Amino acid sequence: MNSGADEQGLPVDDALALLAYLVTCAELCTYEPWHYGQLRLIDAAGRLSRALVESGAAGERPWLDDLQRSIEEKKELVMWDFAGFQAFLRQTPREVAAELRKEGW
């Protein structure tokens, strides 16, 4: 359980990097293949997970490290196994929800 009264927030530098990434992806979505948007979003989730883990802001949440690794491993599927990529996208919210429920969400 991680109820974070004593947890620090995401470092500003990491948050700004994610902000820059998100506005960039929004621009790219105006002209890149539509399915790249799915890649950009899950990649953003991976970047956020990594920043939370590496900064210590996530506290004791090893599942975030697992999530980040899983995204790193699976995101490239978009290039040669789109069905597998989308299956990964469909299962990930359930896994995140399960972890959040353990925290009392």
Add this chain to the structure above:
Amino acid sequence: MTAADNPVLETMRRRRVTREFLDEPVSVEDLRTILLAARLASTAGARQIRRFLVIRDPARIERLRPFAPGILLGVPPALIVLSTDLEAARDQNVQASEDTSVWVDVGTALAHMMLAAETLGLGSCPATSFSRSGVAEMLGFPETLVPELMLQVGRPAPKPPGGKGKMPGPTIAQLTEWETLGQSEPPA
């Protein structure tokens, strides 16, 4: 010489896009060789409106990454930003916003650079998924310098066993017709 023993074709066959690199610097000499290859690439009208910015500072590359989703996996040891110089284009009567050969010239330079990297035992990966305006601003470019493409360069990281290998695709015969559409073989 046949297609089977042509060393240039062999380099083309061997080349793969490399997305993960070892944490080893790329020498200036190797980068100069890659840039020379770009300079030797053909251009429309023999013009030179391309410019190259080489970045090897990991901290600078890291700062670019949020604006360049095409740099998919970590910080590459070297990054070559290929740009169009709009002032040079204007001076050479090139209407860069309308003339698609500008992008063709970017492509020929890219192909040469990737092949040169391969001959040096280096991997490379092009990236066009980036914000032109964001990257230009981060690099302090004037408005007359337009980033078109980034080439990541480095020593390839070992691939895990059971990798995907070369992606399948159509053969050149399946993509080619001769003399008229619908004719798959050259006339006798």
